[in-house]
Amino acid sequence: MNDEIREGPPQDLTGEQLLGMYRRMRLIRAFENTAQRHFEAGEIAGFLHLSQGQEAVPVGTCTALRRDDYITSTHRGHGDVIAKGCDVKYMFAELYGRTSGYCKGKGGSMHIADFSQGIIGANGIVSGGLPISTGVGLSIKMRGTDQVAVCFFGEGATAEGGFHEALNLASLWQIPVIFVCQNNLYALSHPWDKTAYQCELEHRAATYHMPADCVDGMDAVAVYRAVRKAVDHARAGGGPSFVEAKTYRFLGHYVGDPALYMPAEERQAWHKRDAILKLGRQLRAWGYLTEEKDAQMATDVEAELAAAIEFAKSSPIPAPEEALDDLCVHFDYLGHPLQGEKRS
Amino acid sequence: MPFEITMPQLGLTMESGVLVKWCVQEGDRIAPGEQIFEVETDKATVAVEAHEEGTIERILVSEGQEVPVGTLLAIAVAAGETLPTAWQPVHPSVAPAPVLWPAPQVALPSAKPSADAGLQASWKARTLAHQAGLDWRTIAGSGPGGRVVAEDVTQALASAAAVAKSEPKATSVAAKLAASLGLDLSAVVGSGPQGRITQSDVLEAAAAIIRERAVPRPVPMSGPAQVLNAVPLTGVRQVVSERMAVSAHSTARVTLFREVDATGLVDLRERFISRGLQVSYNDILVKICAVSLREHPEANARMGDGQIEYLGRIHIGLAVDTDRGLLVPVIRNADLLTVPQIAVARSRLIEAARAGYSLPDDLTGGTFTLTNLGMLGVEGFTPVINLPECCILGVGRMVRKPVVVDESDTLAVRPMMILSLAFDHRVIDGAPAARFLERVVQLVQDPWLLLTVN
Amino acid sequence: MREITYRDALKEALREEMIRDERVFLMGEDIADPFGSAYKVTLGLSPEFGTDRVLQTPISEQGFVGAGVGAAITGMRPVVELMYIDFVTMAMDQIANQAAKIRYMSGGQAKVPLVIRTQGGPGRSSAAQHAQSLEAWFLHIPGLLVAMPSTPYDAKGLLKTAIRLDDPVMFIEQKLLYNTTGPVPEGEYTLPFGVADVKREGTDCTVVATSMAVVKALRAAELLEQEGISVEVVDPRTLFPLDIDTIVQSVQKTSRLVVTHEAPERGGFAAEVVAQIADKAFGYIDAPIQRVCAPSVPPPFARNMEDFIMVDEKKIADRVRKLVRGEI
Secondary structure (H helix, E strand, O other): OHHHHHOOOOOOOOHHHHHHHHHHHHHHHHHHHHHHHHHHOOOOOOOOOOOOOOOHHHHHHHHOOOOOOEEEOOOOOHHHHHHHOOOHHHHHHHHOOOOOOOOOOOOOHHHOOEHHHOEEEOOOOOOOHHHHHHHHHHHHHHHOOOOOEEEEEEHHHHHOHHHHHHHHHHHHHOOOEEEEEEEOOEEOOEEHHHOOOOOOHHHHHHOOOOOEEEEEOOOHHHHHHHHHHHHHHHHOOOOOEEEEEEOOOOOOOOOOOOOOOOOHHHHHHHHHOOHHHHHHHHHHHHOOOOHHHHHHHHHHHHHHHHHHHHHHHHOOOOOHHHHHOOOOOOEOOOOOEOOHHHOO | OOEEEEOOOOOOOOOEEEEEEEOOOOOOEEOOOOEEEEEEOOOOEEEEEOOOOEEEEEEOOOOOEEEEOOOEEEEEEOOOOOOOOOOOOOOOOOOOOOOOOOOOOOOOOOOOOOOOOOOOEOHHHHHHHHHHOOOHHHOOOOOHHHOEOHHHHHHHHHHHHHHHHHOOOEOHHHHHHHHHHOOOHHHOOOOOHHHOEOHHHHHHHHHHHHHHHHOOOOOOOOOOOOOOOOOOOOHHHHHHHHHHHHHHHHOOEEEEEEEEEOHHHHHHHHHHHHOOOOOOHHHHHHHHHHHHHHHOHHHOEEEOOOOEEEOOOOOEEEOEEEOOEEEOOEEOOHHHOOHHHHHHHHHHHHHHHHHOOOOHHHHOOOOEEEEEOHHHOOOOOOOOOOOOEOEEEEEOOOEEEEEEOOOOOOEEEEEEEEEEEEEEOOOOOHHHHHHHHHHHHHHHHOHHHHHHOO | OOEEEHHHHHHHHHHHHHHHOOOEEEEEEOOOOOOOOOOOOOOOHHHHHOOOOEEEEOOOHHHHHHHHHHHHHOOOEEEEEEOOHHHHHHHHHHHHHHHOOHHHHOOOOOOOOOEEEEEEOOOOOOOOOOOOOOHHHHHOOOOOEEEOOOOHHHHHHHHHHHHHOOOOEEEEEEOOOOOOEEEOOOOOOOOOOOOOEEEEOOOOEEEEEOOHHHHHHHHHHHHHHOOOOOEEEEEOOEEEOOOHHHHHHHHHHHOOEEEEEEEEOOOOHHHHHHHHHHHHOHHHOOOOOEEEEEOOOOOOOOHHHHHHHOOOHHHHHHHHHHHHOOOO
16 A cells, blocks of 8 residues: 555646546446446346446546547446546436437437547447547548547457457558557456457557557556557657556446356455545545545535436436437438438 | 335346345335345345435335346335325336237148239229229239239229210119110100109100000101110120221131031031030031141141241130120130040030130130031121131031032932131131141041041 | 540549548548559549548458548548448448447437448359349448449439538449440539439330449330330439339339349349339339349359349340230
8 A cells, every 4th residue: 555655646647637537536436336226226228338446547548638539438438438528417318318318318328429529439339449440540630630539448359350450550540549448357258368368468559560558457647647648649640559458347247247257356356456445545645635525525426426317317208209310411211301400 | 205125127137036135124224335135136146235325114025025127125215204105106016917928829831822812903903993983803804814904994994984874874663664664764864863764754755655656657768877775885795896806907817618518527426425425516626626726737826926926735716605795715725635525615614604704714815716607507607817816617507418429420418518717818828728627627527537646 | 415434434523522622532442543443443543632532441341441430420521442342241330330320329419421432243253252232231221321323424423422411321333334434514513312313214114223224224125115115214323312202103104113133132122112112102003013133142153144143134124025015
């Protein structure tokens, strides 16, 4: 425990930024717990893939990004999109299938997106976001802006062909994409050491000739530093980078998965390394956080979530016929041309 | 506010769980994070925690019970509250009825539909008929397999319109009276509503006719012909009328006459009859024609689209006079049938034709036609070719005549019969037609020759 | 009016749209000079626009089609070439699960102005994996527009429109059509999606045809005219959106319908037309509706077998003739 505070407060992050990271991680944790509860109560439809335990990775990453930077995410994307700036109100509205949700109830948990904040979206297809993020990077380069794109994906996606194609093209085109791998050791029930043979992902990525880093995913500051380096490199025109963050999900693959494949000792060991508790201890040690502030923050976060649930539950349910809308810009689902007002 | 504790959804496929153990009792305080019960799913036993603070007011499901996901297990109230009497739970306390899937049916092999089962009338024909208030099943079809097509319906509608025009409307009483008097309704003026003919109109018309007939009417020496009765061209009449016209106008018709000695024919028929086989002259003639056509394929041909088609099958039509008019039922593959078989086929076909229940195939598809007017006393005639065939054989009556029967000019009285072969010179020339006719003559005069051919 | 090839018509469309809008760029295998793409449609464009805008890719269909999706949703207007429609399977997730659905899943937040140009069809003994006609797959994915031009005039007008539309378009060309010529006006024009073209007027039978089958249907109509049978040939041009009204009007006139395409019969586009007509023009159909398509087998290699499975004017004419003569 002394190791983590020996170095003293980081010089590259202000106290406000660090507190912001801390609060955001707590918000994500509380969001996931709340979502779990309401899902188990039967109020949320479909599947939920929750990310308790992994909060440091998206929060550390997004702290290095601007609002106009892009992220693509995965089916386990709540943490990613909240870290980038999604409001829990509209997220719960989406999970409850209401018109006030980010996707008007059309997308659900796995497809939450907010294009106004560069959040290209959670994606239900493992590795689906990888080629897309390459395209986003290509678009940035062609448009000549200094934006960057972060592609979140799990270690399971590195077995898909799309991962390799995306990294190869990104490297070939030297585009500003940072590939952030959240290696939580399990792809559903399948362990990492049975997905790739004796593989260190940073070495695999390095074969695509891009800077690659491996970082402790339970340390938000460490994640921030690794990603910040890659972001600066990309913004300066240096091309893509790869960051592997070693992390862990405290729950099974989906809500209801008893996760019998995750040994109890392993879980306990990772619980001890809880990133939120760690940062809390560090912040208190560095003098940025008091017990009262901490407790107040907990209350605020709970209140924010309670309000979000209230908002979601009181939001209007879409008319069933809305299922037929928003398919194309120019034509409706039958192929009839759409007039001006209906086109967004 | 009371809150409900329900069976949670602990897995994607979980549908029910067993509540194995309550960790609290009614009246106990619960706090968030505290274990309140244990659930056993098919995968594991899971401890479920409370999410809210409160007091367990009522436990509804006992240990060991298996209930579906969402079932109300217990009701709790917030601190310091009691359960209002009027409060109703949102979640069901009873298990919803399970889905009962019907037992799978053993698949019975379905009867194979007959080849022509479908599309007896096209969609357009049905629609037109339906719009006009007609039943398409009453309309004769000219499409493949007798299918009713749009044109058939429009034609039926046109004829119905024509008929409607020509048939005066009469009350049923008036109609019955007119029928019993033998009075033609079209000659009666109707005084009823919309020109309807009433009973008194009929009586008046009958009386007028009687008065008229009482007075001898001078026969006009000149003047327009008077239409006494007009029969509209519908149905069979119309078909015959049109076909005759087309044939007359398009074929290059030549008729060959041969007078034959029918003694052998008469003798042969008598032999059949004496054995109890109801064979007619026509049956034997059909066989003779079939055999001759096999030997003279140029006569078993038809005019196609810019080509003459020589046909491989021999289907012989027999012209028949019926109440409905002239019909030509077809004896299929006549060359492959024996004379008694031809007799049976002929008998069935004619009966069906007369009664009006011929099958579509019965009346079409012939390659040659035989028409016999002998029973009506006609001796020879020039029949109209039954298009698209190229030949038609007319048969006249048998007349007992003195004829020379050998080289020594011996005279004998024999039943003589004229065969009139009309042929379409576009398709077959005179010489081959004559050769065909010669063979027919041979076989008529010496029917035993039929036994020398396969 | 000048006559140019289908290939040159497409090239003109690409060139004009790239000049008109700097956000338009091309991606695909072998599209830069000197090779200029498998069927030479992009030949000459990379010298003019540079290899950054005529971006030649490695063999990574999933990668570059996905990149097209990502670029399209962040402000660019990519035109991606899939060398053979048979290779679309490598990129199917990006087309079916991403491009077609991003707008819908995001509740209308995003638009995907991506054009995927590709070609299919038999006739060069390219065999089973290089000669398919797969338009029915895309017709069945909600969210995709599908265009299949048959003439140079249609090709240029429709491609320009496809590039300007904000929805993902599968633009399906035909390998045997590239060398065909036809009148194409000088000057700017576009053609709308969802409007069919009556390529030949007639009264006895309607033939709906797509792509190469349009050419064959027109030849069949010529043959049949000499026999006194008058055939109306309707080219939908876009399979979705489909101008069913024009087809209905034609069938109202003729009462008989034959639908023909190169793709195999089972589950093909013709089935969609027939189903819609059976509903919308029921009372006008006087004879069983016919499809003249390839048999449901992959394209074979040997030339005579390939000819056997290919739709041609004789097969179309035979079927129309039987219909009009009332033999079916």
